[in-house]
Every structure is written in structure tokens, then in C-alpha cells.
Amino acid sequence: MKSNRKAKRIISAVLCIMLVALTAACGSQPAEETAAMFKAGTYTATTDAHNGELNVEVTVDENTIKEVKVIEHKESPGISDPAIERIPKAIVDEQSLAVDTISGATVTSDAIIVAVTEALKQADADIEALKVKKEDEKGSKETKEYTTDVVVIGGGGAGLAAAVTAHENGAEVLVLEKMPRLGGNTILSGGAYNAVDPGRQSKQEIEDSIEKYYTQTYEGGDKAGNPELIKTLVEGAYPGIEWLEGLGMEFNDEVFTVLGGLWPRAHKPSAPLGTGFIDTYSNYIEENDGIEVLLDTEAKELMMDDDRVVGVKARGIEGDVIVNSNKAVVIAAGGFGANVEMRNQYNEIWPDLTNINTTNHPGATGDGLVMAEGIGANLVGMENIQLLPMGDPETGSLSGNIEQGVENRIFVNKSGNRFVDEGARRDVMTQALMEQEDSFMWVIVDKHSYPTEDTTNNFNETIAELLEQGRAYKGETLEELAEKIDVDADNLVKSVEEFNKAVEKGEPDAFGRTLFADKLDAPPYYAGGRVPTVHHTMGGIEINTKAQVLDKDGNIISGLYAAGEATGGIHGTNRLGGNALADITVFGRIAGENAAKEK
Known part of the structure; x- marks a missing residue:
């Protein structure tokens, strides 16, 4: 018995000695170190973007991209903002250069990625490895459902005018915008807004009248526009300016003649481009509860209950989105100037438009028109596509x-x-x-x-x-x-x-x-x-003076309104310069007010 115990003690001792020896051996030989991915430090790089040079600053430690910043650029405010905000964050979050560019700001997106690449080369990074796209680990995406009073499709000037006005009339509002930013074509515009304004025009000794404005608009479109809609436009244009000023927007004191405007009645905002309009609406939304905005959310289909529109099916980054409307839906998704296939389908006036650039933002692809026609709405004047002689030779902007x-x-x-x-x-x-x-x-x-x-x-x-x-x-x-x-x-x-x-x-x-x-x-x-x-598509959804959408028999489609470049019948064959911003404001307000008052 004693010998067995002694044997066990000997065996245990041997095992302990072996374990200690093994441990000591491991401790005396350092583990193989992982090679550093970067040379730690902060690096800068410069590349050409849309409007000039763009500079980035990239900070890394040995294994991680810690921070990416755009420290200087000349890109257009509002247009490039989503790229400047999202691309650096995406590179850090994904630890990769294979990040998705931002729709509507692809040139800026690509420029940021190029500049960051150059900065990381200075850090001795394996650029090819960083360019490999990582698999999506988010798994299945869930459907989100909302219920609100008024759903607005489109976050440009017409849509935001409708959203703010609907809210002013007591409605809860949800805006669906498929792009990563608000603004649409409005934020890209020169900002010229036509209106008969005796106060400003008289100081410049300019004679004008509602009648003259109506005649020039009607005849300037070859008398193809709906007279009642034109009358609504010209009479509502100046009250629209007063409303915008009441929201805090500022216009210069002097009016001018914008390209193709035919008369000096164009008002220029104090803010550059169309940013004044979008900033004014955005400030209202931020300062008031009751308007929700979903970016990166593309409306796909109008929901019907019998003959009434009751909501919208959409698609967002995280999955499907369903929005139920208690009152109405407003389509303000713009025209189809950026949709080459659609403009060639309807073009009857110009030579082939395939290789003609556009002033429009990439989201102007006629989605709202397709959705509306899908439930029986009438489209009018679709062949009337406006070109400008003022495009940038490289981009068309x-x-x-x-x-x-x-x-x-x-x-x-x-x-x-x-x-x-x-x-x-x-x-x-x-x-x-x-x-x-x-x-x-x-x-x-x-x-x-x-x-x-x-x-x-x-x-x-x-x-x-x-x-x-x-x-x-x-x-x-x-x-x-x-x-x-x-x-x-x-x-x-x-x-x-x-x-x-x-x-x-x-x-x-x-x-x-x-x-x-x-x-x-x-x-x-x-x-x-x-x-x-290519600048403007005058054709679109047929509406009446209340901005209600009409079907092919001229009947009102309950619960559906439209405003802005998504509509047709106002400008006829040719839109006067300066009339678009008046149009989207006047009919955006009408659509928003009447949508909010739906029973």
C-alpha cells in the first residue's frame, strides 16, 4: 500500500516538474507577435474633388484606423455634406476603404476615399487588403411600420413646403427621402424665384403686373399650360415669398431677370444656391415637434384601400418601411431629368438625349410619376422636356x-x-x-x-x-x-x-x-x-388647383396630392426661368394645407 502511494507521489512529482518546465520554456520564449498593420501616426493627403482640392487627415495606431477627418474642401454646401459626414465614419467603422459611396455625392465620396488611400500609403498600409469588401454581418432586416397624418414623398423644396404647411395646419407629418440628404433639385438651383413684387420692383422703376406675369407664363409655354393652374401660380407667388420670409428666409432687395425669365421679377435669396429654402424648412423641422424625416428611404408603392390612398410602402437601408396615413399622401418626388431611359421614352422634341448631361440631382428619376400612374393617375405633357444652354461642359451642372x-x-x-x-x-x-x-x-x-x-x-x-x-x-x-x-x-x-x-x-x-x-x-x-x-421636365402628374391628383377620367383620387416637378400641366411646352421655385412653393403649400384638412 505504501509502495503504491509512493509511486503515485513520484508520478505526480514528475508531472509537476514537466509542467513547470513546460511553463518556464513557454515563458522564456516570447510568443510570435502579430505584424503591425500601420505605422502609427497622423497623415494628411490631398486630391481633386468636384470643385477643387480636398484635404484629409488620417490618424492610425499600429492596428487601427482611429480617425478620418476632411479638414479642407471647396465642395458645394448641402450637396457634399452627406459624403463628408458619412464616408470618414464608414472607413473608421468598417476599418476598410471598400465603403459605399453616397448617392448624389459620388464625386466627393470617391475623392475622400482616394485621399484617405494616399494618407494610408504613408502609414505603410496594405492598401489592397483594405480594398476588400467585407461581408454584411447584419443578417436579416426587419420591416418598420409607422402611422402619421400626412406622408410626403420627397424632401426637396416642394415636399418640405408641403410638410411645413401641413404641420402648420395641425397635421403630424412624415417625410420619405430616398437620397441621404434633403434638398432635391432645389438645393442645386440658382435660387431665382419669380413674383410680382411692387415694393421691390417700383424702387427699380420696373413695371409689372399679375396679368403680365400670367401672359408671359401662358404664352411662354405656347398656351399649352392649364390656365387655372397658371393663375394659381402667379397669384400665389408673392404670398409664398412673404410666407418664406415669415419663416426666417431672406431675399435680396433687388430683383433681376433670370435666364429665360423674360422679365425682371426674379428674387434672389441671400443664401447661396437654393440652400436658403432648404435651411429654412430644416430649421422649422428642428424647432417643432411633429415632422419626422426618413432619409435613405425610397418610396416604392402607394397603398390603397378601395379607391383611396392610405399610405406608402418604401425601402430603407435597414429594410422595408410601411407608412400608414390617417389623412393623405403628397407626391413631391421631382421629375425625371436624371432618368435617361424615361426622357428618351417621352422625348418628341429634341435629338437623342442619351449623351446629354443634366443639371438634376441623381435622384430625379421619375419614381413618383411611376407610382402615381400605377394606381390610375393621369400623366400630362410628358414630352415637354426643357434643356438649358447653360450646362457645365464636363458635368452639365x-x-x-x-x-x-x-x-x-x-x-x-x-x-x-x-x-x-x-x-x-x-x-x-x-x-x-x-x-x-x-x-x-x-x-x-x-x-x-x-x-x-x-x-x-x-x-x-x-x-x-x-x-x-x-x-x-x-x-x-x-x-x-x-x-x-x-x-x-x-x-x-x-x-x-x-x-x-x-x-x-x-x-x-x-x-x-x-x-x-x-x-x-x-x-x-x-x-x-x-x-x-437637360434641366426640367414639364410633364407629370395631372392635378387641379387644390393640388389633388386626377385620374385618366378627370376624377379626384382620394387621399393623394402632388406638387412640384412631379406634376404636369402648369408650364406647358416651356418653363420660364424663375418659375420653378415659385411653382414648388405655391403648390407645395396648397398640397400641404389640403392634405392636412382631409377627413
């Missing part, structure tokens, strides 16, 4: 346009010759431009438009910035300018001289132009290139 108003500039072709009345309708000017070499023209202005190089255009870009970016050219003489833009100097000089003679006489010139202000006689002179671009 309105940015970079050096004109300040219609009266102080001329257009010349690549030969340096004028070719159209620069105060004419937009379709007339664009058709004339398409007949020029390469469908290309130069806008010519002088010091009257840019007293200093810090003076901004209608898109908050200084002429100095445009010169630096090669989007504008400057000459102390017309001959110098002609050399820089490669046009015949004699032709350019003659074009300006003939224009100046017409200004002196104050009579129609050889092209029939009657809108003049200053002569082009104050150096330096500036030129900026422009091409045709």
Missing part, C-alpha cells in the same frame, strides 16, 4: 456659370459670333446653340458683372476661383480674351461693338433682343464655356 443676369452678357460661338437673342426663351436659345459648332458657346461679361475678383456668381463661386480652375478666362482687352479662348478676335470685337450700339439705342437688335442694361465696355472681360443640358 449649372455651377461655374459666370453670368449675373440676362441684361449684362452675350453669347458667342467658337467663331466669336453672336447667334441668338440672349433674352429669349430657354428652348429657343438651346435650339440655336445646338446648331453651333460642337453645340458650344462662350458667355461674355465684363467688370459690370465682376467689380472685383472676389465677386461671386449665382452659385457662390468667385470669379477668381473659376479662373484658377480653368472654368473661366480673363482678358484686359477683347483681343487678349479672344486669344485665350481661341476665337477670332475681329469677330468677338465686332459682336461686342454691335451689342453696345443696341444698348445705346435701346431698341431691338438684329436678333430681336430687347433686354439690356450696361454696355460691355469695362475691362477686364471674362468668358466661360457652356453647353446644352
Whole structure:
């Protein structure tokens, strides 16, 4: 018995000695260390974005991307904000460069990713490994359901006007916006808002009237617009400005003639682009309970109960979304200028539009029209697609346009010759431009438009910035300018001289132009290139003066309203410049008020 115990003790001792020896051996030989992924530190990099250079700062430790910041950029406010906010966060959250770009801000998104890549190269990162897309680990996505009084499809100017007005009339509101930001085309616009305004116009000795505004709008659309809708528009335009001012928005004191506006009645917001409209609505939403906004949420289908619209089925990042409406749904999802297939389907006026860029944001794809037609709504004027002669040669956007108003500039072709009345309708000017070499023209202005190089255009870009970016050219003489833009100097000089003679006489010139202000006689002179671009789709959902949607037999579809570029029948074959922002405000307000009053 003793020998057995002794044997067990010996065995135990041996095992302990072996264990201790093994432990000691392990302790004396350090474990194999994981190789560092980065060289710890903070790195900066610069790349070209949409409007100029974009700078990032990236901080890493040995194994982690700790922080990504965009420290400097020249991107457009509102448009690029979602990319600047989300892309750096996504890179840190996912520890990857293979992050999704932001719809509507893809150029800015890509620029941020490129700059971060360059910064991480300085940190000795394995860039190819960081570009590998990680699998989605979120699993199945759940359906979310909401119930509210008024559902608004679209977070642009028309939709937000409707949402705010519905709330002012006592309704609870939910806004569905498929893009990652609010704003739609409104935030990209030049901000010009037409309205007869005796207070401002009389100070500039401008004679105007509701009747004149109505006639120009009706005849400017070849009398194809609905007279009652036009009357509602022109009568409601100035009250719309007063309402916006009551919400805190500011407009400049002087009115002007916007491209294709035909008369000096355009009001310019104090804020750049269309940001004043969207900021005003956003401030109201933030300061008041009762309006909820769902971004990245695309409306897919209108829900029906018998013959009444009772809600919307949508799709968000986290899954399906169902929104029930106690009162009504407002469609304000914009037009279809960014949908090449749809605009070619309906185009009956222009040459093939496949390779023509657009001023529209990427979300302007006609979704609201398709949904409405799917439940029997009538679509009118779909063939009426407006092109502008003012597109950026690279992107089609309105940015970079050096004109300040219609009266102080001329257009010349690549030969340096004028070719159209620069105060004419937009379709007339664009058709004339398409007949020029390469469908290309130069806008010519002088010091009257840019007293200093810090003076901004209608898109908050200084002429100095445009010169630096090669989007504008400057000459102390017309001959110098002609050399820089490669046009015949004699032709350019003659074009300006003939224009100046017409200004002196104050009579129609050889092209029939009657809108003049200053002569082009104050150096330096500036030129900026422009091409045709798809701008506005006048066709859409048929509505009445209460913004109620009509079916193909002219009957009201209960519980459904529409406003803005999603509607048709207001502008006819051609929309006057400056009428879109008036339209979305007037009919957005009407739609919101009546939706809130639905039983």
C-alpha cells in the first residue's frame, strides 16, 4: 500500500516538474507577435474633388484606423455634406476603404476615399487588403411600420413646403427621402424665384403686373399650360415669398431677370444656391415637434384601400418601411431629368438625349410619376422636356456659370459670333446653340458683372476661383480674351461693338433682343464655356388647383396630392426661368394645407 502511494507521489512529482518546465520554456520564449498593420501616426493627403482640392487627415495606431477627418474642401454646401459626414465614419467603422459611396455625392465620396488611400500609403498600409469588401454581418432586416397624418414623398423644396404647411395646419407629418440628404433639385438651383413684387420692383422703376406675369407664363409655354393652374401660380407667388420670409428666409432687395425669365421679377435669396429654402424648412423641422424625416428611404408603392390612398410602402437601408396615413399622401418626388431611359421614352422634341448631361440631382428619376400612374393617375405633357444652354461642359451642372443676369452678357460661338437673342426663351436659345459648332458657346461679361475678383456668381463661386480652375478666362482687352479662348478676335470685337450700339439705342437688335442694361465696355472681360443640358421636365402628374391628383377620367383620387416637378400641366411646352421655385412653393403649400384638412 505504501509502495503504491509512493509511486503515485513520484508520478505526480514528475508531472509537476514537466509542467513547470513546460511553463518556464513557454515563458522564456516570447510568443510570435502579430505584424503591425500601420505605422502609427497622423497623415494628411490631398486630391481633386468636384470643385477643387480636398484635404484629409488620417490618424492610425499600429492596428487601427482611429480617425478620418476632411479638414479642407471647396465642395458645394448641402450637396457634399452627406459624403463628408458619412464616408470618414464608414472607413473608421468598417476599418476598410471598400465603403459605399453616397448617392448624389459620388464625386466627393470617391475623392475622400482616394485621399484617405494616399494618407494610408504613408502609414505603410496594405492598401489592397483594405480594398476588400467585407461581408454584411447584419443578417436579416426587419420591416418598420409607422402611422402619421400626412406622408410626403420627397424632401426637396416642394415636399418640405408641403410638410411645413401641413404641420402648420395641425397635421403630424412624415417625410420619405430616398437620397441621404434633403434638398432635391432645389438645393442645386440658382435660387431665382419669380413674383410680382411692387415694393421691390417700383424702387427699380420696373413695371409689372399679375396679368403680365400670367401672359408671359401662358404664352411662354405656347398656351399649352392649364390656365387655372397658371393663375394659381402667379397669384400665389408673392404670398409664398412673404410666407418664406415669415419663416426666417431672406431675399435680396433687388430683383433681376433670370435666364429665360423674360422679365425682371426674379428674387434672389441671400443664401447661396437654393440652400436658403432648404435651411429654412430644416430649421422649422428642428424647432417643432411633429415632422419626422426618413432619409435613405425610397418610396416604392402607394397603398390603397378601395379607391383611396392610405399610405406608402418604401425601402430603407435597414429594410422595408410601411407608412400608414390617417389623412393623405403628397407626391413631391421631382421629375425625371436624371432618368435617361424615361426622357428618351417621352422625348418628341429634341435629338437623342442619351449623351446629354443634366443639371438634376441623381435622384430625379421619375419614381413618383411611376407610382402615381400605377394606381390610375393621369400623366400630362410628358414630352415637354426643357434643356438649358447653360450646362457645365464636363458635368452639365449649372455651377461655374459666370453670368449675373440676362441684361449684362452675350453669347458667342467658337467663331466669336453672336447667334441668338440672349433674352429669349430657354428652348429657343438651346435650339440655336445646338446648331453651333460642337453645340458650344462662350458667355461674355465684363467688370459690370465682376467689380472685383472676389465677386461671386449665382452659385457662390468667385470669379477668381473659376479662373484658377480653368472654368473661366480673363482678358484686359477683347483681343487678349479672344486669344485665350481661341476665337477670332475681329469677330468677338465686332459682336461686342454691335451689342453696345443696341444698348445705346435701346431698341431691338438684329436678333430681336430687347433686354439690356450696361454696355460691355469695362475691362477686364471674362468668358466661360457652356453647353446644352437637360434641366426640367414639364410633364407629370395631372392635378387641379387644390393640388389633388386626377385620374385618366378627370376624377379626384382620394387621399393623394402632388406638387412640384412631379406634376404636369402648369408650364406647358416651356418653363420660364424663375418659375420653378415659385411653382414648388405655391403648390407645395396648397398640397400641404389640403392634405392636412382631409377627413
